Amino acid sequence: MAASVVTITSGKGGVGKTTTxxxxxxALAEEGFKVVCIDGDIGLRNLDVVLGLENRIVYxxxxxxxxxxxxxxxxxxDKRLEELYLIPAAQTxxxxxxxxxxxxxxxxxxxxxxxxxxIDSPAGIERGFRNTIAPADxxxxxxxxxxxxxxxxxxxxGLVEAEEKGPVKLIINRVNPALxxxxxxxxxxxxxxxxxxxLIGIIPDDENVIISTNRGQPVAFEAxxxxxxxxxxxxxxxxxxxxxxxxxxxxxxxxxxxAGLFKQGxx
Amino acid sequence: MAGWGxxxxxxxxxAKERLKLVLIHxxxxxxxxxxxxxxxxxxxxISQHVEIDPDGVRITMKQEGREQKLxxxxxxxxxxxxxxx
Numbered sequence: 001m002a003a004s005v006v007t008i009t010s011g012k013g014g015v016g017k018t019t020t021x022x023x024x025x026x027a028l029a030e031e032g033f034k035v036v037c038i039d040g041d042i043g044l045r046n047l048d049v050v051l052g053l054e055n056r057i058v059y060x061x062x063x064x065x066x067x068x069x070x071x072x073x074x075x076x077x078d079k080r081l082e083e084l085y086l087i088p089a090a091q092t093x094x095x096x097x098x099x100x101x102x103x104x105x106x107x108x109x110x111x112x113x114x115x116x117x118x119i120d121s122p123a124g125i126e127r128g129f130r131n132t133i134a135p136a137d138x139x140x141x142x143x144x145x146x147x148x149x150x151x152x153x154x155x156x157x158g159l160v161e162a163e164e165k166g167p168v169k170l171i172i173n174r175v176n177p178a179l180x181x182x183x184x185x186x187x188x189x190x191x192x193x194x195x196x197x198x199l200i201g202i203i204p205d206d207e208n209v210i211i212s213t214n215r216g217q218p219v220a221f222e223a224x225x226x227x228x229x230x231x232x233x234x235x236x237x238x239x240x241x242x243x244x245x246x247x248x249x250x251x252x253x254x255x256x257x258x259a260g261l262f263k264q265g266x267x
Numbered sequence: 268m269a270g271w272g273x274x275x276x277x278x279x280x281x282a283k284e285r286l287k288l289v290l291i292h293x294x295x296x297x298x299x300x301x302x303x304x305x306x307x308x309x310x311x312x313i314s315q316h317v318e319i320d321p322d323g324v325r326i327t328m329k330q331e332g333r334e335q336k337l338x339x340x341x342x343x344x345x346x347x348x349x350x351x352x
Contacts, residue, residue, distance in 0.1 A: 183277030190283050196333045
């Protein structure tokens, strides 16, 4: 099977792109797929620390582009999962070191060797964004239920549509049921109505994400965490499974019935 | 001014209303002022040919999926109403 290239992007910084990339990579690898994730944020390398692989970097993406190493040598294998690899970003270079055609070439080289290629896009709409969009088969736009993040997501969706790339699917991250209950947070339905693209995931606000990032152990490894489950569900939807979305009950809690469905699906 | 959570309108509703307007202008690259100018020019052109009932005019920008739609509802004065009026 030729790999699908999934680019994770957002426009606004700090909405959870890198966390999403790391967790989807873990969740897909746990499903038994061979996964490579690429940090597309040249100069602001971060996917390595979120995955806990920062001490194992020898070569990076720019070394591959400039032929200082073979692609294989830049792929760090995650020791926790057989088939999870990271190609880190260069830390001391800038985004102009890589071109959209370099990214297409690298992904084409990987396509026959792996099942999924996940690319973490940098914030913004400049060169780095264009680099990561160029090879994409599927684009996941991450947003938070906040005005600035939703506005930037809309801009990104517009740019992706103008490039005739896609499909584009939406991940709403840091959804807080208590705030929704009080009427102080946009609901997932509101965000979907405003952005008018297909939803692929709702990630609840979960302190386990911070704890797991502190440890370099993505939350998708934690079977019991709500956010971890939500990332696993996105991985299942990516491979074509139908998994119901989380619902809020009238107290603002996530429905336990649906949480039950999660458990069935997560096993 | 009322404090947080004490306004009549929930803040999420405000966020949604504000975003609706912002997204329309981001997507069409039109400011509120430009939209108003366009509406007036549109009505002026139509008025050259038919008589418009100015009180009934509704010109709005609406979202339909990812498309923006300019909807104009412009009631015309009929010949009979003109005679009577």
